[in-house]
Amino acid sequence: MFRNFKLVPNVIFGRGCFEQLDEIIKKQRKNDDSWVVFVTDDVFQDKPLEKRLPLHDNDMLLWVNVDDEPKTQYVDELTLEVKAARSTLPCDVIGIGGGSSMDLAKSISLMLTNEGSSTLYQGWDLIKNPAVCHMAVPTLSGTGAEVSRTAVLTGPEKKLGLNSDYTVFDQVVLDPELILDVPKDQHFYTGMDCYIHCIESLEGTYLNEFSKSYGEKALDL
């Protein structure tokens, strides 16, 4: 039995491509009352990035605090907050920040369409329904959250991810400009390394040849 890999189906990469986020989201705004949740690391509050978020009138800016690793209780609270905000589900959930912010965005998008607490879905392929469309804008490299099929959560009983093909982002926006301010030892090109970790951790087939080639290239850069 070989593993059928679910990959991120849409990737945009380039210095300044964050400017295209509004246009990318537009395809999801199918009705007049369509709305988008921007799950954003609260370190960006009152920072230039806040003003650059392509918020429309009906959208929701959801600041998240990731001083601690994401907890199931926090996910459940945030999901309730999103559900309570409008009479419809959002058409898109955007995660903006590092690994924890992206994992929170993934978790919220999943919990909007899967009933009960997120603790019920910690494990392998327990998620029953596809998530709301969700996209990632990483501002920190090397986390791998933008390409992985899990969203790591700490629960009352266990620290375990919502691990599912549905967890994978529908779109990733990779803009090197957004990570200019991170410490020097966190190079953007370790982002390529994520692909290795992601794929190698899943299976030891020839697919590793793909991932190894990324690794070799990452070392070159």
Next chain:
Amino acid sequence: MFRNFKLVPNVIFGRGCFEQLDEIIKKQRKNDDSWVVFVTDDVFQDKPLEKRLPLHDNDMLLWVNVDDEPKTQYVDELTLEVKAARSTLPCDVIGIGGGSSMDLAKSISLMLTNEGSSTLYQGWDLIKNPAVCHMAVPTLSGTGAEVSRTAVLTGPEKKLGLNSDYTVFDQVVLDPELILDVPKDQHFYTGMDCYIHCIESLEGTYLNEFSKSYGEKALDL
């Protein structure tokens, strides 16, 4: 403006993974009357592969002849044949063969949901509606058809592809066993090369670093 790349979202790779095709298709068979079209290169008629096709009672085995490059008229005829076969559209179109067979499968899946002749859609992003779910089982490597966003067709006026994000396959099944019989100068690992051609031909950004790394690895193998 950077290009937003549409990638094949599901990939399975491994010696003998063709055996898992039935299970992979199963997810598309949502109703009792769901049916699948197997667009298959007619060189496999009466060959062992024919018996291995996971055909269900209601499915359609559509042999295609690719002695010549695919023509718009041929696509239109095949599409009509599929439409006429049942009262509903198929839930999945599987392309089995080399580049031409895969391009025919792509074209049929697109023309089932886009009205009129395929000549109307030869060009860049002229396709209006998403295709029927379509999957590729390449039996020949190096064509690139399994990962590209085009389906090259020769029409009465021009030779030009149905070039669209909707053209990209939803699933690719890469089984090295299926291509054991091709001439020795067509190595499977040139399959990796396809990724390069596909991506490099589209844009000259850093994404080329991904594709170059595939190329370097392909040379190693």
